[in-house]
Amino acid sequence: MSSDNPIDGGSTDMLTDTRDARMGEGLDDRFNSRLREALGSSPFILTKFDKFMNWVRGSSMFMLQFGIACCSIEMIHTYAIKHDLDRFHAGVPRASPRQADVIIVPGTIVSKFAPRMKRVYDQMPEPKFVVGMGSCTISGGPFQEGYNVIKGAEEVIPVDIHVPGCPPRPEALVYGVAKLQERIANGESSPVVVKPYELEQFGDMERDEVVDKLADQIDEETLAMRYNWADSP
């Protein structure tokens, strides 16, 4: 690329010439980007806005910097050198739940911590996603029989992806996060409007009744997103 005297007396000829020379003749490849290459010659992408947003969400996840127990050490290793979760568009730990999209729950949840964790989760903006890391977030793991241990993260907050292991290796967590991204990008993991822990007050009803009852409460006009029960995986 010529850089001897690129701008001379307001004429842009030289710049245009250089660019044309670089692009070669024929295609009007104004952006010369790899994305453009993949899409062919059309300058437009036609897609649904939802689909586009899903793709964006999956490709740019801000994780919550949230350590509980043993698994958090492996989680830090996943963020750090060698495993480097950032390679998968998911490596920026945010210290505040208000800036985070994804919460990885890395460890045993005990009675005293459960309300705190729910509070942290509640502070995250929608849409939010949860990765349960380790056996403790699945069932309580090795501490399941403890008097103080919550039998899994799902008792407190909804979980999108479970990564089993005690603790899971960093590779396993990377796989779990990649799976979550895949699900988000395909629109399979939708923003949850009805939270499972709120269902407790309807505990004695059949599931369908619960859905009907909650659906009645939703104001159609102000509803921005709807969770599609019928199509949900």
Place this chain on the structure above:
Amino acid sequence: MSVEETEETPEIEAGVTVEDEVLDTLGDTVQTTEEHLNADASVVVRPDQVQDTLSALRDDMGYDHLSCVTAQEYEDRYESIYHMKQYDDPTQEVSVVVPASKDEPISQSAEPVFRTADWHEREAYDLVGINYEDHPDPRRILLPETWQGHPLGQDYDQDSPQIVTLSEWDNPLRDDHVDDEADTMFLNIGPHHPATHGVLHVKTVLDGETVADVDPDIGYLHRCEEQMCQNGTYRHQIMPYPDRWDYVSAGILNEWAYARAAEDLADIEVPEYAQVIRTMSAELCRIAAHMLALGTFALDVFGDFTATFQYAFRDREVIQNILEDLTGQRMMFNYFRLGGVAWDLPEPREEFFEKTRDFLEELPAKLEEYHDLITGNEIFQLRCVDTGILEPEVAKSYGATGPVARASGIDYDLRRDDPYGYYDELDWDVVTEDGCDNFSRVIVRMQEVEESAKIIEQCVDLLEEWPEDDRTIQSNVPRTLKPDADAETYRAVEAAKGELGIYIRSDGTDKPGRFKIRSPCFSNLQTLGEMSEGEYIPDLIASLGSLDIVLGEVDR
């Protein structure tokens, strides 16, 4: 044995033993004596004479380290056991047993004598249900305030529902700090906070930018480790749990604590070859744990998420690879067995040795790099030198051990003072610093890494030349271990954070009757108030980082 057995002082035999001296010093306060495998003397005293007994033992006989307080419930009584040691010579041990009646479990608090008893007795109240008279702060410590019952007591029903609330916290100093000049602010640090190294909740009261009051609120990771161990059989089911106490890859050090106590209890020999492997793997763990302490401390004091932190984790990866070759796991090793280790070094051995040697060879240059990045850094020095002062006498009163004590000039290291494993055959030094500040604590850890490297190198040399026909990795241990009923022992090892002790009482079955963990972090964390009250809030964060606590071990 039971309390009513005898009320009079037992006869003093000829030849002055430690027990005689203790009985001499204590005089009539001693009701009777017991047999504890670890202690030279175990005396039973009345519940209203705890303070007199402990101060006599401390002032007259030099037992200045209240290592642990174990509480337990029997069929006919409650019991608190105060495990006393000497900082100069931790092999000198005395257990003070304090029975309390079943209907009214009230016992005098030892807090006025040893500050560390504060939290230990709160834990005893919380989990077992003994009330301590004169205790300055008789609240629950690990479980939520609303908890019903005492889970390690005998008639506790685990299936009964519990209600846990999330309440807003009041400013505990609000009333006595209200005037026009001073204006205090209450600040919650944690339980979800990047600088608390896990789920610690520090209730802080600030006066301007100065810390007026600190109250560490723990229990957010209380995973019932003691209950889990009491429900497991000695031989196989307990060993996986120690890995999860101090979970920053320090698992093997914790396993050793359990192995040492159980081997002492059941009288199991460990082959020499296995001891060398144990020593080597334990020191690898210590390096990994100290690397994490270093990296997260750099993160705390200058938000260095890039260089130091990542370097520390790069080096940890190398260690974890070596340990994975050895044990098959990156973190939760489960490698020790009672009477030895699970398996021999991986084949081909040369490759393993080479890998370990490569790591040791590169280590000095890496440490040099850390010194350039951290200890030579002016910002770091400003943050750390002369902040978070912990005087040696205060540290002793709080039962501080490990790098925290050694940075306050207390020359106390169980690897040398109460030798186990292969440490006394090897050539290495105990690191101490006299600075008493945050900087010293970091320096001690970095120098300990060098000492650990020395130990590993010698172990590798030994293992390389070890004759092939003498590589016994486990001694013969019965499939089901049933130590004698009522055998009691308290054994400690030097874990990454300090003295990690285990008290086991056998009840004659293949599971422990009582399994108590003395965690170094639990005692070390208590010093936080001493270190940070009256200081600025950034110094509080630096002090907390330099204590290097792991919540899994604080809460258990």
